[in-house]
Amino acid sequence: SYELTQPPSVSVSPGQTARITCSGDALPKQYGYWYQQKPGQAPVMLIYKYIERPSGIPERFSGSTSGTTVTLIISGVQAEDEADYYCQSSDSSGAYVVFGGGTRLTVL
Amino acid sequence: QVQLVQSGAEVKMPGASVKVSCKASGYTFTTYPITWVRQAPGQGLEWMGWISPYNGNIKSGERFQGRVTMTTDTSTSTAFMEMRSLTSDDTAVYYCARVLGWDHFDYWGQGTLVTVSS
Numbered sequence: 001s002y003e004l005t006q007p008p009s010v011s012v013s014p015g016q017t018a019r020i021t022c023s024g025d026a027l028p029k030q031y032g033y034w035y036q037q038k039p040g041q042a043p044v045m046l047i048y049k050y051i052e053r054p055s056g057i058p059e060r061f062s063g064s065t066s067g068t069t070v071t072l073i074i075s076g077v078q079a080e081d082e083a084d085y086y087c088q089s090s091d092s093s094g095a096y097v098v099f100g101g102g103t104r105l106t107v108l
Numbered sequence: 109q110v111q112l113v114q115s116g117a118e119v120k121m122p123g124a125s126v127k128v129s130c131k132a133s134g135y136t137f138t139t140y141p142i143t144w145v146r147q148a149p150g151q152g153l154e155w156m157g158w159i160s161p162y163n164g165n166i167k168s169g170e171r172f173q174g175r176v177t178m179t180t181d182t183s184t185s186t187a188f189m190e191m192r193s194l195t196s197d198d199t200a201v202y203y204c205a206r207v208l209g210w211d212h213f214d215y216w217g218q219g220t221l222v223t224v225s226s
Contacts, residue, residue, distance in 0.1 A: 001170065033212045035153075042203055042216035043145075043153065054214065086153050090211050096169060097143070097155040097211060 002026060002091040004100035011106040018074040020103045022087030025068055030090040032070035034063060037102075038083045046085075047072060074105070082107045110134040112204055112217035119223045120194050127190040128220045130204035137185035138162045141207035144178065144189045146200040147219075154200075158207050159187065194224045 004024040012018040022032060032050050035043035045054055047063035050070060060075045070089075074081055087100040115129040130142060143158035157168035159178040166178055177190045187204055202220045205213035 031211065035213075037153075042205075042219055043213075044216075045212065045214055048208075048212055088153075088155075088212065094211070095167060097158075099145075099153040099155060102152040 002096065002098050004087050004089060004098050006085075006087060006100040006103045008101070009104045009106065011108055012074075012077050013108045014077055014079060016077055018077050018081070018105055020072040020074075020085050020087075020105065021069055022071070022089075022100045023069045024089060024098070024100075026092040027065070027068050027070055027089055029092055030094060032063070032065060033088045034061075034070075034072045035086045035088065036081075036083050037086065043086065077105075077107055079107050081105060110206065110215045112206065112215055114202075114204060114217040114220045117221040117223070119225065122195055122224055122226055124194050124224075125190060125192045126194060126222050127188055128202050128204075128222070130187040130189075130217050132185045132187070132206070135206075137180075138182055141165075141210065142178075142180065142187040143205050143207050143213055144176075145203045145205060145213070147203070148197075148200040151200075156189070156202075158210075161185075161187065191222075194222075196224050198222065199224045 034047040037043040050065040051063045062073045064071045085103045113131045138161045141158045141160045144156040159166045161180040179188045205216040
């Protein structure tokens with residue numbers, strides 16, 4: 001079955017830039033999305049269609065794409081950004097939705 | 109404002125079934141599919157499937173085909189997810205969410221904890 005691969009953890013100091021990658025063979029064909037999940041809360045969509053940001057999401061969150069990898073970029077990381085981040089896409093047929101394994105962002 | 113409100117926590121015996129509800133408000137229920145996603149304790153998100161309240165079309169994840177039934181009641185703007193033959197591996201928080209573009213999710217319910225234990 002199709003998989004999306006994320007690093008288990010990323011650590012950054014406040015004010016620095018965090019980059020979280022997500023790799024999958026179908027990503028050039030299927031859109032990539034990003035969600036943030038804080039403990040005890042439901043996920044929140046941060047980025048859609050690779051690079052678009054929903055209203056209400058701070059500008060420090062952005063997305064990029066290159067080949068089979070999509071990246072979530074958090075500029076000027078704040079303590080409140082400490083959370084789990086999940087990428088999401090579909091398999092090459094578009095029939096099945098897949099989530100990456102998640103990345104725990106630690107703000108040092 | 110768009111809201112999805114789910115039913116309360118459940119405790120079930122192994123082999124039993126559970127039915128979780130998700131009541132939508134703040135938008136036209138039949139316009140957008142509803143998806144179900146679960147999260148086992150300390151684990152990641154797992155997509156289960158989605159259902160269109162408009163025409164009843166369903167797509168289930170391969171792991172859940174034959175064991176999960178998704179339905180909707182358009183008269184009450186409520187979606188339901190029923191899972192049968194529960195095992196301890198099904199202990200998880202179950203989320204419903206509204207689907208955009210058939211492949212991503214903008215509004216989420218608060219989650220329903222289902223605990224399977226003897």
